[in-house]
Amino acid sequence: MKEREIMKIFHDCGALLEGHFLLTSGLHSNRYIQCAKVLQYPELATDLGADLAACFQDLQVDVVVGPALGGILVAQEVARWLKARALFTEREQGAMTLRRGFTVEQGERVLVVEDVVTTGSSTREVIQVVEGYGAEVVGIGALVDRHTGTLDFKVPFHALLRLEIATYSPESCPLCREGLSLVKPGSRQGKVEAGYSSSK
Numbered sequence: 001m002k003e004r005e006i007m008k009i010f011h012d013c014g015a016l017l018e019g020h021f022l023l024t025s026g027l028h029s030n031r032y033i034q035c036a037k038v039l040q041y042p043e044l045a046t047d048l049g050a051d052l053a054a055c056f057q058d059l060q061v062d063v064v065v066g067p068a069l070g071g072i073l074v075a076q077e078v079a080r081w082l083k084a085r086a087l088f089t090e091r092e093q094g095a096m097t098l099r100r101g102f103t104v105e106q107g108e109r110v111l112v113v114e115d116v117v118t119t120g121s122s123t124r125e126v127i128q129v130v131e132g133y134g135a136e137v138v139g140i141g142a143l144v145d146r147h148t149g150t151l152d153f154k155v156p157f158h159a160l161l162r163l164e165i166a167t168y169s170p171e172s173c174p175l176c177r178e179g180l181s182l183v184k185p186g187s188r189q190g191k192v193e194a195g196y197s198s199s200k
């Protein structure tokens with residue numbers, strides 16, 4: 001699929017919202033991405049997994065690993081096409097780890113995947129876990145790359161969609177200045193209680 005078609009899927013599923021959003025970090029943004037809104041449709045998840053898997057098909061991947069929760073379905077769908085195992089890492093007392101009897105063997109070739117790469121920090125944590133088992137990370141994949149600055153990954157990185165998302169501190173948010181109402185994505189009403197917006 002072309003990036004334009006993938007963008008349309010995200011828009012059509014309501015996974016990519018445009019407006020004025022309050023992020024969990026406290027920053028405001030002009031766009032909000034929620035990959036789960038796309039992945040709720042298994043056929044689309046499988047199609048996107050195929051596209052992402054195609055970027056890594058020559059790397060002889062044994063295992064695809066993603067961080068929970070966002071990376072679980074992505075790992076599953078990419079692994080389906082690469083005929084690899086699909087695992088996920090979880091946090092245990094804050095530390096990223098493989099649980100549930102999951103393991104990777106020394107020398108296995110691992111692809112690390114995420115739904116969205118923002119700073120790359122969770123990806124780097126997964127890499128550390130995998131390398132701790134003596135396995136080799138051979139690539140990194142994501143549905144959406146929305147990072148700013150440098151990611152500094154040492155292996156090939158591919159994302160299906162590259163998104164520019166502007167973030168602002170509440171004090172200097174131009175969307176607040178325009179008086180656009182602030183929305184907290186994922187909350188039931190979506191509206192933010194009074195007091196959050198600096199325009200109040």
Ligand SMILES: [Zn+2]
Pocket residue numbers: 020028029168170173174175176177182
């Ligand atoms: Zn704002």
